[in-house]
Amino acid sequence: MNISLQRAGAIFVKDYKEFSRNYGLSISLLFPIILALLFRGAGPALGIGPSASGAFAFSLVLNTSFVLLTCLVQACLIAEEKERNTLRSLMMTPATTLEVLIGKGTLVFLMSSVALAFATLIMGYKPASIGAFVAAILLSIILYIVAGMICGLFSKTSLDASLSILPVAFTFTAAPWGTFLEEDYPILKVLDYAPSSQLVHLLAIGKIGFTTGDLLKPLLIILAWTVGLTMVSVVLYQRRLKDE
Amino acid sequence: MQFQPIYYDGELLLPKIELHMASCQAIGIVTDVKRKQLLMDQLVDHSNYYLFQAQQAEYMRLTVEELITFLNKITERNERVTSLMDYFALKEERKVKIKDLSPSKRMYVTLMRVFFAHQPTLVLEEPYFYLEEQDRRQLKRILEDLSKEKQILILTSNLEDAMISCDVIYRLNEFGFYPLDIRDSEEDKQEVLEQDQANITIQKISTKRNEKVILFNPPEIDYIESIEGSILVHVGGENYDCALTLTELEHRLLNFGFFRCHRSYIVNLQKVREIITWTKNSYSLRLNTDQDAVVPLSRSKLQELKALLNI
Structure with missing residues (x-):
């Protein structure tokens, strides 16, 4: 399949202009930074979780930002197009499924990366392995973009979209907290395989004494989630194309 | 298609x-x-x-x-x-x-x-x-x-x-x-029938609807159109079948201020509100009725209409 960069670029530029003038939505760029400022001093004081260091507080900031920024913005971008019937019109142009998704995804991807980079700086987190850390963050951003797309495709208006991210918030952001209840409810061990829990594990790996396997396992699980959800979203988008 | x-x-x-x-x-x-x-x-x-x-x-x-x-x-x-x-x-x-x-x-x-x-x-x-x-x-x-x-x-x-x-x-x-039939046709080929001068002028236009005969006073009528040979008399947004031909109706209604504005339309000039000009060669008449009715106006009839209205 040929992907026209011009068309994907046109969607990117159009969405950037729309997003930057929609203050209700662009304010979500500030969420990671506000969260980071709030939790900056809380790391050691929090003293809970798998590692009683700043790592758990930092992963809390990250996992919340993924939903509040990446997922919400992506869902709203798609839902708003549906609300105004412009998505249907877009499907009648030569632009393909992939180009539309790439154009929209790239915008959210760039914004999330920049906002999260600032959050990381504010938190002052030092990862064990920069490469693994960056890879995990980027994969997670893609994962939440795709989750946002699915939410967007299921909602009819932007109001719907902001509500539809709640399930994502519950399952992904809340998953790391499930570990605290594991002893009472063994079934909650499943939650350990959520991408957000895996991110917590990855961040908790100390500066010394880790193996490549320690790093790879969370990365691979996050990758599997990303690939799986991406396939779901492409299938959903194409089904929507047929419905119209 | x-x-x-x-x-x-x-x-x-x-x-x-x-x-x-x-x-x-x-x-x-x-x-x-x-x-x-x-x-x-x-x-x-x-x-x-x-x-x-x-x-x-x-x-x-x-x-x-x-x-x-x-x-x-x-x-x-x-x-x-x-x-x-x-x-x-x-x-x-x-x-x-x-x-x-x-x-x-x-x-x-x-x-x-x-x-x-x-x-x-x-x-x-x-x-x-x-x-x-x-x-x-x-x-x-x-x-x-x-x-x-x-x-x-x-x-x-x-x-x-x-x-x-x-x-x-x-x-x-x-x-x-x-x-x-809205095309702007050339001048009617139809021969104008020589009408016998009737001694009594019938004032009413008789129409049929649901097997009932309904009589209208000419000023009530908005316009009359011909669709595939059947004549429809439009009154207050409703339409009624009429057995007469357009030419007969035209003659009968001439004295009541009606005008044959198109091959298949007769309009009550008292009810015309506006002459719409789409392009140099296409015109319509907007009527002053409850429903926003519009009747086509032939290019060839425009001059005649202007003369009638002194414009």
Whole structure:
């Protein structure tokens, strides 16, 4: 399949202009930074979780930002197009499924990366392995973009979209907290395989004494989630194309 | 273009329709909301039909120029945006955000999506409905240019809207699908019948509806039209069958201020409010009735009408 960069670029530029003038939505760029400022001093004081260091507080900031920024913005971008019937019109142009998704995804991807980079700086987190850390963050951003797309495709208006991210918030952001209840409810061990829990594990790996396997396992699980959800979203988008 | 018949509750809602779309001509179908939807439901093939629906909205936060740039890029037409803006007559609104435009202009800008469509057939639902006079003229011009390369089908519930830019108009209703005679014909070939001078002038026009004979005083009548040989007398938005021919009616009603404005129309001049000029060669008369009725006016009859009205 040929992907026209011009068309994907046109969607990117159009969405950037729309997003930057929609203050209700662009304010979500500030969420990671506000969260980071709030939790900056809380790391050691929090003293809970798998590692009683700043790592758990930092992963809390990250996992919340993924939903509040990446997922919400992506869902709203798609839902708003549906609300105004412009998505249907877009499907009648030569632009393909992939180009539309790439154009929209790239915008959210760039914004999330920049906002999260600032959050990381504010938190002052030092990862064990920069490469693994960056890879995990980027994969997670893609994962939440795709989750946002699915939410967007299921909602009819932007109001719907902001509500539809709640399930994502519950399952992904809340998953790391499930570990605290594991002893009472063994079934909650499943939650350990959520991408957000895996991110917590990855961040908790100390500066010394880790193996490549320690790093790879969370990365691979996050990758599997990303690939799986991406396939779901492409299938959903194409089904929507047929419905119209 | 083909439409499959649709039955609902044993009733034929949509007959089987075969349209022969010739290039250089726009086809209009005048029908109701339900049938319009049924027609559009059958036009799902995105590679052949560009479907513009009336509820199409626009990216509200972009400016007009940004939107045109976007449409130009996404469809890879790569034309110069400034010349496009000139062509669309949108130069003054260049920097205005779409949400700040007037409703008519906003719809007009939205309708420009049709211009960028790559499909061979363009289907527009109620394109003129929200537009003001000036925007209608611009759209008519653009659609005329588009029809040189593409087939255009306009779905509307308003005959007046269809007449603005359609060359062939069909009506689709519970009686079926049939063409309307709106073409600007040359002078009537029909020989004017020598009418016997009747001693008693019958003042009433007798019509039939549901097996009842209804008599109308001529001033009550808005206009009379001939559809496929049957004469319909329009009174207060309702229509009634009449057994007389148009020529007979014309003679009978001459003294009551009626005027044969078209081969298949007689209009009550007392009820004419406005002469609409679409182009140099196409005109309509708007009537001053409850329903917004519009009657075509032949070019050849315009001079005669002007003389009658002393204008």
